[in-house]
Amino acid sequence: MTVAFLKTHKTAGTTVQNILFRFAERHNLTVALPHPSCEHQFCYPRNFSAHFVHPATRPPHVLASHLRFDRAELERLMPPGTIYVTILREPAAMFESLFSYYNQYCPAFRRVPNASLEAFLRAPEAYYRAGEHFAMFAHNTLAYDLGGDNERSPRDDAAYLAGLIRQVEEVFSLVMIAEYFDESLVLLRRLLAWDLDDVLYAKLNARAASSRLAAIPAALARAARAWNALDAGLYDHFNATFWRRVASAGRACVEREARELREARERLLRRCFGDEPVLRPAAQIRTKQLQPWQPSRKVDIMGYDLPNGGAGPATEACLKLAMPEVQYSSYLLRKQKRRGGVRARPEPVLDNPPPRPIRALPRSPQGH
Numbered sequence: 001m002t003v004a005f006l007k008t009h010k011t012a013g014t015t016v017q018n019i020l021f022r023f024a025e026r027h028n029l030t031v032a033l034p035h036p037s038c039e040h041q042f043c044y045p046r047n048f049s050a051h052f053v054h055p056a057t058r059p060p061h062v063l064a065s066h067l068r069f070d071r072a073e074l075e076r077l078m079p080p081g082t083i084y085v086t087i088l089r090e091p092a093a094m095f096e097s098l099f100s101y102y103n104q105y106c107p108a109f110r111r112v113p114n115a116s117l118e119a120f121l122r123a124p125e126a127y128y129r130a131g132e133h134f135a136m137f138a139h140n141t142l143a144y145d146l147g148g149d150n151e152r153s154p155r156d157d158a159a160y161l162a163g164l165i166r167q168v169e170e171v172f173s174l175v176m177i178a179e180y181f182d183e184s185l186v187l188l189r190r191l192l193a194w195d196l197d198d199v200l201y202a203k204l205n206a207r208a209a210s211s212r213l214a215a216i217p218a219a220l221a222r223a224a225r226a227w228n229a230l231d232a233g234l235y236d237h238f239n240a241t242f243w244r245r246v247a248s249a250g251r252a253c254v255e256r257e258a259r260e261l262r263e264a265r266e267r268l269l270r271r272c273f274g275d276e277p278v279l280r281p282a283a284q285i286r287t288k289q290l291q292p293w294q295p296s297r298k299v300d301i302m303g304y305d306l307p308n309g310g311a312g313p314a315t316e317a318c319l320k321l322a323m324p325e326v327q328y329s330s331y332l333l334r335k336q337k338r339r340g341g342v343r344a345r346p347e348p349v350l351d352n353p354p355p356r357p358i359r360a361l362p363r364s365p366q367g368h
């Protein structure tokens with residue numbers, strides 16, 4: 001069985017990726033990982049190319065890192081019969097997360113006075129320039145990640161949205177929904193014929209309450225959906241198909257399994273992170289391998305820590321459960337290079353180096 005997870009942005013994708021990475025490790029499967037010049041993403045925002053994949057990680061059983069979807073290129077990499085899955089998030093919540101996370105990187109967001117989401121959504125055209133660096137984080141990011149044209153408007157061109165939906169349906173066996181994460185994992189584990197234990201998780205990449213809007217006012221949510229109308233169309237469609245899938249699997253059974261998953265997950269978190277497992281800001285996490293990447297000084301991304309800074313009897317499995325994307329990707333690449341014995345093999349040089357992906361800003365140990 002091979003599986004390709006299209007990791008869309010700000011949709012709980014890191015948590016799904018971590019589930020897949022851990023499954024791959026437990027079963028000695030090969031995970032496709034980016035060439036170092038792409039950093040931990042497949043040279044996003046460029047269209048995916050099989051050349052972006054490190055040779056020590058081919059042929060893969062699992063692929064789960066950020067990329068812009070390109071069907072032909074993925075089919076060149078992944079074996080026939082690969083199961084494609086992805087995840088979507090309600091567009092207003094997703095946009096609020098994008099706006100906060102990429103505020104310092106996306107010029108459209110940087111132009112907005114006082115970093116005000118409300119100001120941006122009142123007049124997005126005043127700040128947004130199609131085609132500029134990282135513009136895709138400010139307009140229909142889901143459509144872009146899925147390989148679509150994020151500048152199209154379903155108001156002017158309803159056929160475009162319908163066509164994009166058809167393409168996604170043709171390729172993806174499951175489109176999960178971040179708001180119904182546990183139910184999504186129940187469908188995922190059924191699709192992949194995994195055990196419930198295989199989809200236990202720790203929530204990764206969550207912002208601190210102080211870095212997010214407690215609630216998105218209705219008018220702001222409407223404006224976010226109107227600006228991201230293509231994403232809203234995709235979400236509405238796949239949210240409806242998701243619930244049809246749940247109904248045909250038997251809603252009561254799915255709910256029961258989701259409940260079992262939540263209970264097992266709570267037990268696991270307590271076992272790994274202590275009696276009261278809490279998400280902490282990076283500055284309070286003593287285990288270096290568990291410190292999450294911070295996008296800017298204004299946004300706190302939370303993580304878990306092992307009791308006693310990892311000096312206790314916590315297992316390797318606990319470490320991996322909470323390991324952020326950057327550390328886990330590097331670790332897996334090192335491990336797979338060793339396994340493949342490719343250390344001495346020269347790495348291919350990309351003909352046209354991609355723009356540098358976003359890098360962590362340095363933080364003082366105090367952090368704030």
Ligand SMILES: Nc1ncnc2c1ncn2[C@@H]1O[C@H](COP(=O)(O)OS(=O)(=O)O)[C@@H](OP(=O)(O)O)[C@H]1O
Binds near residue numbers: 010015181208
């Ligand atoms: N299990 C689960 N259920 C619901 N929501 C979850 C879950 N895990 C992560 N999250 C939220 O997903 C946001 C991070 O998404 P990603 O990991 O895809 O971000 S990234 O694009 O890889 O940077 C981030 O959202 P915000 O906190 O609103 O920014 C996380 O809180």
